[in-house]
Amino acid sequence: MRPEQAFGKVLRELRVEKGLSQEKLALEANLDRTFISLLERGLRQPSFITILEISKILEVSAAHLVELTETEIKKEC
Template structure:
């Protein structure tokens, strides 16, 4: 599976588990909601910096964002 798709699925899962809207997570991570939406759909390649900000905003280990074994 494509790593960008895995990242998007994991970000969406973690966001939903945290009870956050896309808008709130985007604000917390310092990015636009449309960018976050693109990441969750697997159509944007995130920078390492963006991944670090998402992990921090989600209070998640950055490795969890790329774990192919995580399930929705």
């Protein structure tokens, strides 16, 4: 699994766990809803600032978000 796909999968799982729609997450993170969709589908890569903003809204550390992404990548190896 490519890193952007793994990040997207983790992002979607955490967003759903929090009970947030893509629209609500985007609004709170000051991003466009379509960008959240592109991230979740692995079609875009987040900037460092975006990771920080998203992690704040999801109430997890940016490090944890990256760690979960790395774990997801390793599952496929």
